Amino acid sequence: MKRIIFLLAVVGMAKTGVGQYRYGSFGSQVRLGFTLNPLVSVLKPQELGVTRNSAKAGLDFGLMADFSLNERGTYALASGFQVLLAGSKLKYDAGKGLSDYKPNPAEYNMKLTYIEIPLALKLKTQPHDAIGWWGQFGTYVDFPVSGRADIVSMNQTYDRVNILPQLNRINVGMLLGAGLEYPLGGNLTGLAGITYQNGFVDVTRNGKWNDGRVNMNSFALRLGIYF
Structure with a gap:
């Protein structure tokens, strides 16, 4: 978390160097701001034996650029540096899930934290x-x-189990937005949007969970301020 705060501070200070220019004018090619996006995330299993019990409310926040x-600023590359809080509830049948809980059916309430870097072509009227x-x-x-899970198996509850080592180290996907x-x-x-x-x-990681593919999708209300 300290590294996240440091990087946000560095990019925030870099904004001082471009804040004196009007975006889209000659000499000003970068516009920075902050974004805070309430969202609903869904972990979507693709294989039998794993079902989604519920989605999870989350948050995506950080810097946007x-x-x-x-020259008019109507075409831009939109990027940023953000923190994503997401997850979902998944129910695993016996024989699936992490090895310590695999002999019995178990429900995993997953709470995941990601560093996110978007890159999109942005068109503006x-x-x-x-x-x-x-x-x-x-x-x-x-x-x-960060990856934690509250696990319920055979009426036993295991809180805040560290599942970060069992997560794939990268996630890539498609991004769409309008507003x-x-x-x-x-x-300001x-x-x-x-x-x-x-x-x-x-x-x-399928080798750890024996659960086929589990994709993560999300819908977000995008809110932000450019400086």
Whole structure:
């Protein structure tokens, strides 16, 4: 967590060097801001013997950056550095799941934390009545930094079991989003929209869980402020 705070601080200080320029104008190609995105994440099993019991409310927050591709700022590469809190509840039949709990059916309430780096092509309209609309399409890369599970097996509960070593070390997927931007006064611009992420990579290491592929998808309400 200390490393996360340090990196957020470094990028925040870098914003000071570009804050004096108007985004999209000559000499200003980068726009930075902060984002806070309430979301619902879903772990989606692809094999019999594993079922999803529920989704999980989560959060995605951190820095966002738009790298302008034209002078008007209507085309940009959207990226950032964010922390993703996600997870889901999965029920494993006997013979599946982690080895210590595999002999019996068990429910895993997974709480996962990732460092996320999105990369998308962002298209934005020219402002009309001070409001501009945007849409984006791209990808993202997630790196797990924490994984815990509350496990219930045969009426026994095991809290905060460390499952990080049993998670795949990278997750990649598709990113879609759309919304609007609106001025807040001064150099501040607000952002609101909806995003959808569809994971392509197995979240759990199949050799450890014997659960086939388990993908992670999410829907988020995207909120942010550009400076």
